[in-house]
Amino acid sequence: MTAYDEETNSITVVHRDGSEEKYQAKKVIDASGYGRVLPRLLDLNSCSSLTLRDAIFCRVENDIRPGDGTDGYIYVYIVGDNDAWIWNIPLSSTETSVGIVCTDEYYESFDMSPEEFWDHITKTNSHAKKRYTNARKINEVGFIGGYSSNVKRMFGKNFVMVGNATEFLDPVFSSGVTLALESGAKVADLTIKELRGEEVNWQVDYQDYMMIGVDVFREYVEAWYDGRLQGILFFKTPSEEKIQRKIVSVLSGYVWDEKNMVSPINPKEPHPSQA
Structure with missing residues (x-):
């Protein structure tokens, strides 16, 4: 894919033999991973807040x-x-x-x-x-x-990006897998609704929702690199076993669970790295 016209929602593809074709789409979904096709073509790449x-x-x-x-x-x-x-x-x-x-x-x-x-x-x-x-x-x-990446926005009038084509944090907790699967499933459901003529709020139903998971993982990534998280995971005391189990639950993919006491999206409890 070498070009994308957001207004007409058409894409240009160059094949291996050099021939060029254009396609008209109902919805363009970028699942190109680290290739980041639409962020590159539409100048949507943004600097990550994480250390290089x-x-x-x-x-x-x-x-x-x-x-x-x-x-x-x-x-x-x-x-x-x-x-x-x-x-x-x-x-x-x-x-x-x-x-x-x-x-x-x-x-x-x-x-x-x-x-x-x-x-x-x-x-x-x-x-x-x-x-x-x-x-x-x-x-x-x-x-x-400098593998960490970000985008200015995850969607547009006729397109949406999923997985590593949006934001990639760090390999430490395999967060990319969780976020890729969740974003793919969410976009599939929302796209079906949209194509059926139902109203979809891509900002709230997709981007805001995904950023909850991204922000939770980001906090844990930062706690890993500054050493706070290792203190809980590797040098636990018997009293910390319950906290450790909840942390593992979050890192296993339950980053949207607001009932988890160690989820950064739960405002009633301190972040586990501050315990």
């Missing part, structure tokens, strides 16, 4: 997994004094996705290529070193700099 961070990642095979029945779990390793964190996501019985997330300033301080940096961190972190000592990379090390 980078992700350096690749897939490996034959890592040494835990033998306690959690071999299929996603593990997170903290690097240094919360300088970075490593994701460890099993993709199959033999393949694992391994990524390092850190501030751009931290990455640049090493003056290394992405592959050199990935090797250095995985070999110097005690947990990663043990797990990947016999592992072999099966693709090139990837790099995404």
Whole structure:
């Protein structure tokens, strides 16, 4: 897709063979993810309020997994004094996705290529070193700099954006998956109503609704990086177990649950990171 006319609601597509076609649409839904087609074409990109961070990642095979029945779990390793964190996501019985997330300033301080940096961190972190000592990379090390993104608006007269085409916060809690699924389902329902001739308030029913979830996740992301959240999740006391369970519930996707005492959208209780 190379062009979009918002007034006529027509899109221009260039095929692989170079041929060009135009289509007239009833509704244009941008689910292009990190490609962010409409934000790019309509100048809707906006700077994120989050700190500039980078992700350096690749897939490996034959890592040494835990033998306690959690071999299929996603593990997170903290690097240094919360300088970075490593994701460890099993993709199959033999393949694992391994990524390092850190501030751009931290990455640049090493003056290394992405592959050199990935090797250095995985070999110097005690947990990663043990797990990947016999592992072999099966693709090139990837790099995404300043991955957090935002948009000026999520919808227009004849279009709407879903998932990462709108706002992407951070990979730490896989919030992108929750927000993508919820936004896709919400837009599908609202689009059906609109095409049936029913009135839809896209600002209230979609954008305002989605921003509740985005803002909840944003607060937890910020609490993760400033260290407050680790204090609850990793160094809990028996009295904090109930709070931890509620936090896990929120991070599992229940970000629109106003009855959850640790949801930032509940004004009656302090944010868990301030407990």
